[in-house]
Amino acid sequence: MSQLPNQVLLDAASRFGTPLYCYDAKQISEQYEKLKTAFAGCDVRFFYAAKALTNQRILKHILSLGCSVDCSSINELKLSQLAGFRAGQTLYTSNSVDFSEIEEAVSLGAFVNVDSLSALEKFGKKYGNTYPLGLRLRPNIMAGGNLKISTGHADSKFGIPVEQLERIHELVQRYDIRIHTLHIHTGSEIKEANIFIQGVHFLLSLAPSFSHLKVIDLGGGFKIPYHPAEKGTDLLAISKSLRDIIASHAEQTGQLLQVWFEPGKYLVCESGYLLTTVNVIKKNGPYSFAGVDTGLNHLIRPMLYDAYHEIENCSNPTGPLKKYQVVGNICETDTLGADRDLPEVREGDILVIKNAGAYGFEMASQYNARFRPAEVLYKEGQLQLIRRRETIEDLIRTQENY
DSSP states (O other), rough: OOOOOOOHHHHHHHHHHHSSSEEEHHHHHHHHHHHHHHHTTSSSSEEEEGGGOOHHHHHHHHHTOOOOOSSSHHHHHHHHHHHTTTGGEEEEOOSSSHHHHHHHHHHHOOEEOOHHHHHHHHHHHHHSSSSSSEEEOOOOOOOOSGGBBBBBSTTTTTSHHHHHHHHHHHHHHHHTEEEEEEEEEOOOSOHHHHHHHHHHHHHHHGGGGGGOOOOOOOOOBBBOOOOOOOOOOOOOHHHHHHHHHHHHHHHHHHHEEEEOOOOOOHHHHHEEEEEEEEEEEEEEEEEEEEESSOOTTOHHHHHHOOOOOOOSSSSSSTTTTEEEEEEEESSOOOOEEEEEEEEEETTTTTEEEOOEEEEEEGOOHHHHEEEOOEEEETTTTTTEEEOOOHHHHHHHOOOOOO
């Protein structure tokens, strides 16, 4: 992966202050090119999972690459359309929503997936065969980096359980529903290529019973290496197997199906940097606490998922290595990096938390009444402010009668 030069990060912190999210447009473009190259020769289509990062400038950049967009809420769909995505470029897959949200997604022309028998029946009653529909199924496949990000196992809330397939067919036949897509999403940070192939076989085993089927959607989940010792998903292995399996299925059944993927983290994770200033150094036996001006309110992944994010000292990259606990300024235990060997950290130094492009700002909050950070985009050699830092007025903007 390409990496922003240290001086660019320091310039960003100097110009816009910290904490600050900085994104590298070139890295996003490179990731999309990797996807296209890996799956060359396969009939595939990519839908960026907008939930990873919805800033308008990021969405517009991804649109400019030729990518479509996957939305997990009606507001993500509206934000995507504001960025320029059109009806045929948008996919809506949500869960546990009121049917009115599905109706709105239909009115906006999105490809729609439903994930409950209740929603399927309501859809059939209202639309019959007039609007193509996708089904999100639960395949009972355990996958993902940990249980919190595993979404296809037998106890998951996501998808219609495959055990209810007979009931699905009853509703499809009763209301003459045109099933366009069969969809699964088994989890995030999936290392093993065979998990995706297992998903392909699962969907293709069901495909012949849906006569109008055009697409199988494998969701997202491509692994990004957060730790230097980790490896990502072998996309070429998936591509090679996928090409052969789809061709064999077409020969045996006459069904020529397109395959969709929904990469979110894969596209934007490595592009993102969270810059933070060291407020205080506190000695504690063999190590020191490096207390910074950000915390779980800006990057919740380390505390929510026990996620590892590499941390570097931009201000003193060649200093002697010492051991630190990098901790936030929130009134909780918010450890951003435990037992890290870093070049000597001093008060006022700028630290960078890497691989922060996905589910960083998007999951940020105003906890402890602290402002959400600004966001900047580094594109064509220029730093561009794409979201200002919040102010005290933003904390009370929606309050009334005070």
